[in-house]
Amino acid sequence: xxxxxxxxxxxxxxxxxxxxxxxxxxxxxxxxxxxxxxxxxxxxxxxxxxxxxxxxxxxxxxxxxxxxxxxxxxxxxxxxxxxxxxxxxxxxxxxxxxxxxxxxxxxxxxxxxxxxxxxxxxxxxxxxxxxxxxxxxxxxxxxxxxxxxxxxxxxxxxxxxxxxxxxxxxxxxxxxxxxxxxxxxxxxxxxxxxxxxxxxxxxxxxxxxxxxxxxxxxxxxxxxxxxxxx
Amino acid sequence: xxxxxxxxxxxxxxxxxxxxxxxxxxxxxxxxxxxxxxxxxxxxxxxxxxxxxxxxxxxxxxxxxxxxxxxxxxxxxxxxxxxxxxxxxxxxxxxxxxxxxxxxxxxxxxxxxxxxxxxxxxxxxxxxxxxxxxxxxxxxxxxxxxxxxxxxxxxxxxxxxxxxxxxxxxxxxxxxxxxxxxxxxxxxxxxxxxxxxxxxxxxxxxxxxxxxxxxxxxxxxxxxxxxxxx
DNA sequence: ATAGTATTAAGAATCGATTTTGTAAATACA
DNA sequence: TGTATTTACAAAATCGATTCTTAATACTAT
Numbered sequence: 001x002x003x004x005x006x007x008x009x010x011x012x013x014x015x016x017x018x019x020x021x022x023x024x025x026x027x028x029x030x031x032x033x034x035x036x037x038x039x040x041x042x043x044x045x046x047x048x049x050x051x052x053x054x055x056x057x058x059x060x061x062x063x064x065x066x067x068x069x070x071x072x073x074x075x076x077x078x079x080x081x082x083x084x085x086x087x088x089x090x091x092x093x094x095x096x097x098x099x100x101x102x103x104x105x106x107x108x109x110x111x112x113x114x115x116x117x118x119x120x121x122x123x124x125x126x127x128x129x130x131x132x133x134x135x136x137x138x139x140x141x142x143x144x145x146x147x148x149x150x151x152x153x154x155x156x157x158x159x160x161x162x163x164x165x166x167x168x169x170x171x172x173x174x175x176x177x178x179x180x181x182x183x184x185x186x187x188x189x190x191x192x193x194x195x196x197x198x199x200x201x202x203x204x205x206x207x208x209x210x211x212x213x214x215x216x217x218x219x220x221x222x223x224x225x226x227x228x229x230x
Numbered sequence: 231x232x233x234x235x236x237x238x239x240x241x242x243x244x245x246x247x248x249x250x251x252x253x254x255x256x257x258x259x260x261x262x263x264x265x266x267x268x269x270x271x272x273x274x275x276x277x278x279x280x281x282x283x284x285x286x287x288x289x290x291x292x293x294x295x296x297x298x299x300x301x302x303x304x305x306x307x308x309x310x311x312x313x314x315x316x317x318x319x320x321x322x323x324x325x326x327x328x329x330x331x332x333x334x335x336x337x338x339x340x341x342x343x344x345x346x347x348x349x350x351x352x353x354x355x356x357x358x359x360x361x362x363x364x365x366x367x368x369x370x371x372x373x374x375x376x377x378x379x380x381x382x383x384x385x386x387x388x389x390x391x392x393x394x395x396x397x398x399x400x401x402x403x404x405x406x407x408x409x410x411x412x413x414x415x416x417x418x419x420x421x422x423x424x425x426x427x428x429x430x431x432x433x434x435x436x437x438x439x440x441x442x443x444x445x446x447x448x449x450x451x452x453x454x455x456x457x458x459x460x
Numbered sequence: 461a462t463a464g465t466a467t468t469a470a471g472a473a474t475c476g477a478t479t480t481t482g483t484a485a486a487t488a489c490a
Numbered sequence: 491t492g493t494a495t496t497t498a499c500a501a502a503a504t505c506g507a508t509t510c511t512t513a514a515t516a517c518t519a520t
Contacts, residue, residue, distance in 0.1 A: 018305045018473065045501070054475045056286055059503085060293050067297035069397075075248050076481055078502055088393075095394040098332055099325075163318075164325040164405075167299075168398060175394075248503065275471070284505045289473085306511055308472055 023051055024061040031070055031081060032174060033143070034181035039083040042071060068171055070178065084182050092179070093223050096172040100219075101212045103157040103165045108208045111159030116204060119155050123200040126152045127193060141180075150177070152196065156203055183226040190221060253281055254291040261300055261311060262404060263373070264411035269313040272301060298401055300408065314412050322409070323453050326402040330449075331442045333387040333395045338438045341389030346434060352378070352385045353430040357423060371410075380407070382426065386433055413456040420451060 027047070030036065047058045066073040072080050107115075126148050132139040150173065160166055195218045202211035257277070260266065277288045296303040302310050337345075356378050362369040380403065390396055425448045432441035 020473080021305060041501095043501070044503095054473095055502090056289075056474060056476095059286075060289065060473095063290050063293050064297050067294050075251060076502060091392040091394045094392055095329075095398065098328060098395075099398075102328055162321040162324055164321045164402075165328075168325065168329075172394070250503080273471070274473095284503095285472095286504060286506095290503095306472060 019053060019057050020060045020064075023053060023057055024064050026051070027058075027061050028065060028070065028174070031065070032177045032181070036081045038081050038178075038182050040081050042079040042081060044078060068174070070174060082178070084179060089179050089183065089223065089226070092172060092175045093219060096169070096176060097216055097219060099165055099168045099172065100153075100157060101215060103160040103162070103169050104203075104212055104215055105208045106162060106165070107157045107159040108203055108206055108211060110161050115155075115159040118158070119200060119203060122148070122152045122155045123196060126196060131192070146177075156199070179226065190225065195221070249283055249287050250290045250294075253283060253287055254294050256281070257288075257291050258295055258300065258404070261295070262407045262411070266311045268311050268408075268412050270311050272309040272311060274308060298404070300404060312408065314409060319409050319413065319453065319456070322402060322405045323449060326399070326406065327446055327449060329395055329398045329402065330383075330387060331445060333390040333392070333399050334433075334442055334445055335438045336392060336395070337387045337389040338433055338436055338441060340391050345385075345389040348388070349385050349430060349433060352382045353426060356382045356426060361422070376407075386429070409456065420455065425451070 036042065042062060044055050044058050044062065047062075048055045051058065062071055062079045063073070065071040066079060070082055072082050074080070111119075126145075129145050129148050130142060131145045133142050134140075153173065154170075157166065157169060195214065199211060199214045199218060202214050266272065272292060274285050274288050274292065277292075278285045281288065292301055292309045293303070295301040296309060300312055302312050304310070341349075356375075359375050359378050360372060361375045363372050364370075383403065384400075387396065387399060425444065429441060429444045429448060432444055
């Protein structure tokens with residue numbers, strides 16, 4: 001089982017935020033970072049001990065994550081990390097292509113100069129950040145890159161004026177992120193950089209359909225990559 | 231303010247379900263039924279008293295509804311019913327058209343004979359149920375019809391094999407339902423029955439594109455209807 | 461008067477304890 | 491020996507009390 005990393009995290013209230021919020025965020029990022037095995041139980045009392053927090057707080061955090069789909073709630077049987085299946089991954093990708101393509105279209109239509117600049121800025125940052133690092137003879141994705149990668153994709157659609165669509169995109173990104181960790185170890189075998197560059201260029205030239213086309217290919221390749229290595 | 235309706239509801243555990251689940255359901259249906267004014271505060275302790283239940287249970291229910299978007303959570307300021315705006319309604323409809331159209335396409339592609347039969351059955355039920363009733367000189371939508379109407383639309387997409395899309399559709403339906411109650415009193419001024427019939431026919435003849443077209447028109451009319459009467 | 465500082469009270473958030481539920485081991489029974 | 495029925499225990503769910511926040515009011519010093 002995958003336990004908390006010792007003393008690293010100590011929940012506390014900073015600013016006007018609540019303990020529940022902090023624990024939710026920390027728990028979510030731990031799950032997305034692959035700290036907990038898919039399907040493994042998330043025992044409320046254990047987590048509460050780990051976070052030095054009452055059970056109510058953990059319960060609230062888990063309830064939130066369960067509603068978002070990262071955690072499974074089974075009445076009278078508590079919570080567990082969501083499990084993975086090829087079938088579900090396909091569903092996630094399908095939903096993502098649908099919603100994120102549309103958000104991208106709308107973003108390109110509505111984006112102003114500030115947005116353009118932000119896209120350029122975050123793409124530059126992404127292009128200058130190393131994706132992998134070697135940890136005992138294995139290449140793993142760097143957390144910093146992972147963050148910037150998310151920011152990049154988020155910025156592309158940030159000018160979409162529909163908050164509902166953006167909410168869906170965010171949720172789907174999280175689910176995809178989870179799969180990135182648990183789908184049959186993927187190898188660094190393609191040039192994501194070129195794709196990100198092409199995507200940025202298409203977006204900046206306001207060519208919606210071309211941008212969507214590249215985006216779809218980008219996502220599809222990511223999926224293929226996840227499955228190919230079994 | 232809109233208080234609980236007296237003794238009508240008493241939360242209890244039946245079967246293997248939990249108190250939290252029951253309260254969540256009851257609270258959600260109350261909100262969708264227009265029991266609580268948009269934007270009005272949902273005081274945890276008050277609700278707990280009303281449901282004869284501890285604050286923890288209510289808090290969990292509200293947290294769930296907040297994650298779904300029916301309730302707003304403001305750290306250290308508790309919960310309130312979501313507010314409404316024409317802008318947001320448009321966003322909801324846009325998201326709904328996108329996702330429900332696709333779900334409908336997929337459902338038509340994948341549906342089997344049992345599904346066809348279910349569509350016919352629920353359409354028949356819908357067609358035989360009265361939509362409005364008069365309550366002191368005002369026509370209001372009957373709750374029974376409202377239920378069947380939801381079942382009807384749900385059944386149309388039920389054969390869609392993508393649970394993520396179906397989840398989105400469900401959430402969007404709830405948001406739409408909320409607006410149905412709070413958008414500038416709508417009048418019974420169009421023939422929904424004919425549209426439902428046409429939609430059913432298109433679906434049963436497996437004509438995806440035609441079905442989607444009718445569906446889009448159906449939704450669009452509903453929206454226009456909500457806005458026209460101001 | 462006015463800006464800044466205590467006072468207070470309502471409600472939110474959190475806590476630790478209690479009750480309920482589900483499971484598995486132990487015992488009784490056919 | 492195999493099937494029911496207790497018992498015991500761990501974890502989930504729920505509870506009621508305590509602590510913390512916020513915002514409104516009263517108070518003080520310029």
